[in-house]
Amino acid sequence: MQKNDDGTITIGVGLISVGWMGQLHSRAYSNLRYVYPELGIRPRLVHAADTAPARATEAVEVLGYERASADYHEVLNDPEVDVVSICAPNFLHAEIAVAAAKAGKHFWVEKPVGRGEDETRAVSEAAAEAGVVSSIGFNYRHAPAIEHLKKLIADGELGRITNVRGNMFADYSADPRGALSWRFIRNLAGSGVLGDLMGHLVDLVQYTLGPIAEVSAITSTVYTERPELPMGSGTHFAVIENGEMKPVENEDYAGMLVRLSGNAVAADAVGTLEASRVAVGPRASYGIEIYGTNGSAHWDFERMNELHISSGLGAAHQGYTRVMASPGMGDFGLFQPGAGTSMGYDDLKVIEAKKFLEAVAGRAALNSNIQDALSASQVISAAERSAAERRWESSAPVAGTTAAIAD
Ligand SMILES: NC(=O)c1ccc[n+]([C@@H]2O[C@H](COP(=O)([O-])OP(=O)(O)OC[C@H]3O[C@@H](n4cnc5c(N)ncnc54)[C@H](O)[C@@H]3O)[C@@H](O)[C@H]2O)c1
Structure with a gap:
């Protein structure tokens, strides 16, 4: 430096x-x-x-x-x-x-x-x-709507959090001719959609609600063979005609029941989380729905700049208000001057780069860190064991996560 x-x-x-x-x-x-x-x-x-x-x-x-x-x-x-x-x-x-x-x-x-x-x-x-x-x-945790949601939850606007429902539904391998990239080979990738997409969802849950303590999971592999894609060429979205078929070695779909130890407002929360890389219909539907005793909120990456927030118990009009991300929510105002002019996926990485380099420069540590990754990987490993053994598995608390820092 x-x-x-x-x-x-x-x-x-x-x-x-x-x-x-x-x-x-x-x-x-x-x-x-x-x-x-x-x-x-x-x-x-x-x-x-x-x-x-x-x-x-x-x-x-x-x-x-x-x-x-x-x-x-x-x-x-x-x-x-x-x-x-x-x-x-x-x-x-x-x-x-x-x-x-x-x-x-x-x-x-x-x-x-x-x-x-x-x-x-x-x-x-x-x-x-x-x-x-x-x-x-x-x-995904850097999306201004998610930063706003995290604050709403921490401020108690949704009341005591009772349950969360999340999905990471992608179609990148929905086509059976979809390439067998390194992502499908256990030695190169580890788990399949659990590591690839579910990890993001686990992080979103832990970032907004605190730690997941217990997991019961199921997994399935929908397509057991795919045409091979050489390393360093194409992307995992590639579709290959008449390629040599090789075995898929990890799961296409995963579902989990979760019990949180949670943060101050989500200590008893439970939930259901699903991920698929072979969904037909959703393109990159990465959604989280959070329900509390006084309201609820929905977010989906396919509409990254929108948050749907319930009016709250006792409000004159029950139901959801569509709130657009706007200056004042997260870093939105650094990218666009007004609501409705959308941010995109690449912008989230610009925010991530900024948080990383600020932490490196010795300023506020607003970045995710290796303890967050350790915590998420424990939950994913617990899910793998649970699916294999057909029983509940637990994930021990991890010190130094950003969920813990926010508490
Ligand atoms: N955060 C996200 O939303 C997100 C999205 C996509 C991918 N990812 C992650 O990013 C990582 C990379 O994914 P990708 O989609 O960019 O993969 P990719 O297949 O597009 O690229 C991987 C690259 O690694 C290179 N490589 C292979 N062996 C190497 C070696 N020994 N030394 C140096 N380079 C080597 C390959 O030649 C290739 O260029 C994965 O871990 C994936 O899970 C994260």
């Missing part, structure tokens, strides 16, 4: 893997200067790595990195890199994050952090030992 004459700080950025997320992290860093001109933090895109040569080249020629390598160790050994974005497939997350921490690099790692609870705990311990800042790709 370098302090400049004008009082700004330059932070050297390394990127590991230049797929969908690697490109998005890079755009997020680059957009900080436009969205947050007063931030005083200047990310400098220094060094990217990808084993696919075309993607390494793209990092320099399109995204603006100063240099690129095939081996991620080159990024971690680069003295001009202060922070590293880890956007590799899941099986590399823990290995790279532990190596980043040992190299003294703060890291922003995509979810899920590793292939389960054990790998996530190893990253948590390495980060704590090295004293580095961590941030997790739990982007």
Whole structure:
């Protein structure tokens, strides 16, 4: 990190893997200067790595990195890199994050952090030992409507929270010709939709309502074979005609009953959470409905800028009011001057980049952190055990999560 004459700080950025997320992290860093001109933090895109040569080249020629390598160790050994974005497939997350921490690099790692609870705990311990800042790709929590909802809940506007219903329904693999990317292979991904989408939902629940303590889960695999997609090509949305069929090794659908230990207003809350990567109809319907003794609220990522809030018990007009995200809710006002002019998915990553770099610069730690990821991974691992054993499983409290900080 370098302090400049004008009082700004330059932070050297390394990127590991230049797929969908690697490109998005890079755009997020680059957009900080436009969205947050007063931030005083200047990310400098220094060094990217990808084993696919075309993607390494793209990092320099399109995204603006100063240099690129095939081996991620080159990024971690680069003295001009202060922070590293880890956007590799899941099986590399823990290995790279532990190596980043040992190299003294703060890291922003995509979810899920590793292939389960054990790998996530190893990253948590390495980060704590090295004293580095961590941030997790739990982007949905930054949506201004979600930040507003979290505040409504904490302020007691919905009363005592009784139950939550959530879904992460995507159609990216609804077509049986949908590609067998690394996401479907257990050794490369860990769990299927549990790690890929349910983890986001668990984070949203824990961010707004506090910890999930118990889980009873079921899972199913709808398509047991898919056409293979080589690593480093295409995306997991790809549809392949006449490809070689290989087995799908993890679940397409997961459902869970949950019991929360919760925060101050949600201590006895229960709920149902579902995730699917083969839903037909919903495109990216990532929804959360929260019910309390004095009202309720609904949010869905497909309409990210809307929140539906009940009028409250005893109000003249019972039912839901459609509230548009607007300046004053989260960081909305930094992106758009007025309600109705919508923010999008990429903007959530700009907010995530800002929170990460502010924490790295020693300012307020508003970022998600590795303890949030550990907590979510414990719930996901409990769900996997529950589905396999057909019984309730518990998830122990985790210290240092941002849900705990907010309490
Ligand atoms: N937060 C979110 O909403 C969100 C959305 C999509 C993906 N993700 C997560 O981001 C991660 C990456 O997903 P993606 O969709 O960008 O994947 P992708 O398949 O588009 O890209 C992965 C990249 O990793 C590269 N790679 C493979 N092995 C490597 C190695 N040894 N060293 C360096 N690079 C290597 C590949 O060549 C490829 O370019 C996953 O963990 C995924 O779960 C998060």
